Amino acid sequence: MRAGISRVAVEVILLVLAVALALLIFSPVGSFIFSALGRTQLVGGTTTLEIISVDTANSQIYIKNQGPNTLTNALGASATGWTVTFKTKSGETTLSASAAESSGNGDSNFDPGETAVLTISSGWPSDATQTDTFTVIVYGPEGTRAEYIYRP
Numbered sequence: 001m002r003a004g005i006s007r008v009a010v011e012v013i014l015l016v017l018a019v020a021l022a023l024l025i026f027s028p029v030g031s032f033i034f035s036a037l038g039r040t041q042l043v044g045g046t047t048t049l050e051i052i053s054v055d056t057a058n059s060q061i062y063i064k065n066q067g068p069n070t071l072t073n074a075l076g077a078s079a080t081g082w083t084v085t086f087k088t089k090s091g092e093t094t095l096s097a098s099a100a101e102s103s104g105n106g107d108s109n110f111d112p113g114e115t116a117v118l119t120i121s122s123g124w125p126s127d128a129t130q131t132d133t134f135t136v137i138v139y140g141p142e143g144t145r146a147e148y149i150y151r152p
Contacts, residue, residue: 047071049140051148052115056130059120062102063138063146067112074110074141075101081141082118088127088134095120097138110140 048066055062061084065071073079082097097118101107104114118138128134131152138146 047112047142047144049138049144049146051136051138051146054136054148054150056124056128056150059124061097061118061120061136061138061148062115063118063140064115065110065112069142070112071110071141071144073108075099075116076108079108079141081139083139084118084120085137085139086125086128086134087137088125088132090127093125093128095122095125097121099140 047069050064050066052062052064054060074081076099079099082099083094084097085092085094097120099110099116099118101110102115102117104111104116110116125134128136128150133149133151136148136150138148140146
């Protein structure tokens with residue numbers, strides 16, 4: 001029998017040192033990420049829009065405010081900031097749209113849970129029809145965005 005440290009004990013010590021070193025290296029990064037996520041939740045995050053349907057016959061797009069924030073003065077005759085981009089086989093077309101409340105409390109604010117209808121008045125793209133697949137991207141006030149793939 002020889003005196004000294006056994007091989008198993010050395011492997012356990014090395015494993016403990018490796019785990020401790022990994023915790024020291026990744027701990028500040030993990031702490032930074034979790035604190036940034038916590039600050040985002042305190043602020044409330046960005047408002048999420050959802051495209052519910054696309055009506056190619058009437059040049060309309062129905063959207064819903066999923067929250068968490070209200071888009072102030074986003075609906076009605078004085079509302080601005082709505083654009084729609086169509087990605088079709090022939091390329092991209094960006095058009096402005098007017099927004100009106102479809103369901104809600106009747107004011108000019110686009111509250112969470114409300115539905116609005118965007119109307120394209122300046123010419124729906126000719127290849128964005130009921131028989132073609134295309135992508136619709138809606139850009140709204142306060143940096144909101146929604147994307148929808150229309151499939152006939």
